[in-house]
Amino acid sequence: MNPHMTGDDRPTLPPVRLPSDAELARDALAAPLLARAVELTRWARRGGPEGAGVPVGAGGELLSEQLKEAAAHLGLGGEEEAPALAADAWNFAVDTGLLVIEEDQEGEADPAADDGNPSSDEPVGLATPEAELGGLTGDPDEAMPAPADILELWLGGLETVLADAATPSFEELLGGIEGAVGEDGEINTDAIDLDAMDWDPEEEGEALDSALGNLYLLTATEPAVAAGSMVPLPVLAASMIVPEDMDEPTDEVLEEVSTAMMRLDEQFRMLEPTGLVEYRPVDEALTQEAAEDEEAAAAEELGGDLDEEDVSRYGMVRLTPLGLHGVRARMREAGMEVPAVGDLADAGADRLLATLPVYTEDNARSEIEGWFAAREKEGTLGAARELLAAARGTDEAAPVRRLTCQQALSLAGPEAEPALREVLEDRELGGLARVWLAERGATDVPQPDEEMVFWLTVDTIAAQVATAGEPEELRELVRDLVDQHAGFFDKAWRVEHPATGDVLETMGRVHPDKHAAKAARKAAFKARSR
Numbered sequence: 001m002n003p004h005m006t007g008d009d010r011p012t013l014p015p016v017r018l019p020s021d022a023e024l025a026r027d028a029l030a031a032p033l034l035a036r037a038v039e040l041t042r043w044a045r046r047g048g049p050e051g052a053g054v055p056v057g058a059g060g061e062l063l064s065e066q067l068k069e070a071a072a073h074l075g076l077g078g079e080e081e082a083p084a085l086a087a088d089a090w091n092f093a094v095d096t097g098l099l100v101i102e103e104d105q106e107g108e109a110d111p112a113a114d115d116g117n118p119s120s121d122e123p124v125g126l127a128t129p130e131a132e133l134g135g136l137t138g139d140p141d142e143a144m145p146a147p148a149d150i151l152e153l154w155l156g157g158l159e160t161v162l163a164d165a166a167t168p169s170f171e172e173l174l175g176g177i178e179g180a181v182g183e184d185g186e187i188n189t190d191a192i193d194l195d196a197m198d199w200d201p202e203e204e205g206e207a208l209d210s211a212l213g214n215l216y217l218l219t220a221t222e223p224a225v226a227a228g229s230m231v232p233l234p235v236l237a238a239s240m241i242v243p244e245d246m247d248e249p250t251d252e253v254l255e256e257v258s259t260a261m262m263r264l265d266e267q268f269r270m271l272e273p274t275g276l277v278e279y280r281p282v283d284e285a286l287t288q289e290a291a292e293d294e295e296a297a298a299a300e301e302l303g304g305d306l307d308e309e310d311v312s313r314y315g316m317v318r319l320t321p322l323g324l325h326g327v328r329a330r331m332r333e334a335g336m337e338v339p340a341v342g343d344l345a346d347a348g349a350d351r352l353l354a355t356l357p358v359y360t361e362d363n364a365r366s367e368i369e370g371w372f373a374a375r376e377k378e379g380t381l382g383a384a385r386e387l388l389a390a391a392r393g394t395d396e397a398a399p400v401r402r403l404t405c406q407q408a409l410s411l412a413g414p415e416a417e418p419a420l421r422e423v424l425e426d427r428e429l430g431g432l433a434r435v436w437l438a439e440r441g442a443t444d445v446p447q448p449d450e451e452m453v454f455w456l457t458v459d460t461i462a463a464q465v466a467t468a469g470e471p472e473e474l475r476e477l478v479r480d481l482v483d484q485h486a487g488f489f490d491k492a493w494r495v496e497h498p499a500t501g502d503v504l505e506t507m508g509r510v511h512p513d514k515h516a517a518k519a520a521r522k523a524a525f526k527a528r529s530r
Helices: 021-030 032-045 064-073 082-096 147-165 170-175 201-221 233-241 251-274 284-291 295-303 308-313 321-333 349-358 361-373 379-391 398-409 414-421 430-439 450-468 472-484 488-492 500-510 514-529
Strands: 054-056 099-103 125-129 277-280 316-319
Touching: 021 032, 021 147, 021 321, 032 064, 032 082, 032 125, 032 147, 032 251, 054 064, 064 082, 082 099, 082 147, 147 201, 147 251, 147 321, 201 233, 201 251, 201 316, 201 321, 233 251, 233 316, 251 277, 316 321, 349 361, 349 379, 349 398, 361 379, 361 398, 379 398, 379 414, 398 430, 398 450, 414 430, 430 450, 450 472, 450 488, 450 500, 472 488, 472 500, 488 500, 488 514, 500 514
Parallel strands: none
Antiparallel strands: 054 125, 099 125, 277 316
């Protein structure tokens, strides 16, 4: 991930577009895991001996008989994984606080009753619905929780699922320890050496966070992903492992990517029921190959050219809108600056102009429209004046601010015209004011003098280099400018703009004609010497 940095050195990412809290809350309630958890909570409300409450075992787990009833209530009776799915939903209800566990202080679970199954038959407490969430859990006298409260509840449950996803199963951990698991599958506790377990919980959690963070960044920066396209699992795994400066991954790196893919496949399978991701799993045939120690062959195939169908066999994933909300909330809690479109509606023009350059074109347009809409009181004219005032300056970031100001004002209505006419003679703003007026067919607009033309040229190129680097379009612009103005460099080096020397040096790098490039470098030297 390549976050930007704010003035206080906190990492910041490009903004994402999120639905309203109400829409996100509906998505959360429709996610399979929370939907089942809510249904089991309603079942618990009417399932106890006195109309509310379900007896539970240690840790709030369902007893064997109740687990069967819960699976049947959810319509999972015929599925092989029905008990596990019902147990997951019940545990999610407990973890989110939908259910409250009241333990019987006098009762104790019988250790002998624990036979390794996901539940026991010894009740030690009672599970009842949380009273404050009655509107969600079937109490007709209570109102439905606010969308923000539902999202907070969902996030609480998500944390537990993320922790589980980052934790290998006990069997997986013991699989690498000789003698820890017998041929019959029984665990030999005498052979377990905890120091021999190749697992770092902090590192495992960071790897999953890295994968989710990279998915978030792809969604924020790639329009196709933002629009719903899925990310191939090999691409995501490679973004976590392959160094950016590595042109051709080595066999060892490709094997690491293959191993990471298989781990991510397990994790995303666990996370999909939360509604965090939409996931198309790895083809089971490939999983079988990995089980037969053919990871090297799979890694070799990964390193080759795969068509779209081949890539899809290795898994496809994307963050849902609810997932974007969830990952963003966790990033914010970690201290990162993670804006969303609409955050700047009440911000000052200075902050708007400073922040918009990291936005995609569509997101920037939406943010600007929202910013104008939030200024009904002062109107478009007042908003335009605020933007123009914020665009002034001779600091290094000023050219980008003016380019962004021009972008923002392009969405202003005709009511802004007086504000643009007020700055026609302003050296810093007169050029962009004339462009705005000319684009709208305004009359009585004075022609700029040569000094203003050259100043605007330097300012515009400085802004383009700062935001887009030196693309081919800049090469064409520079060539056209020099061709249209005889003696361009003899005049350009005299422009009293802080970026004149840097702009002329850039022109010397990108101009295709050697003589013109040399003249540009000489002019840059003169500008700096002055």
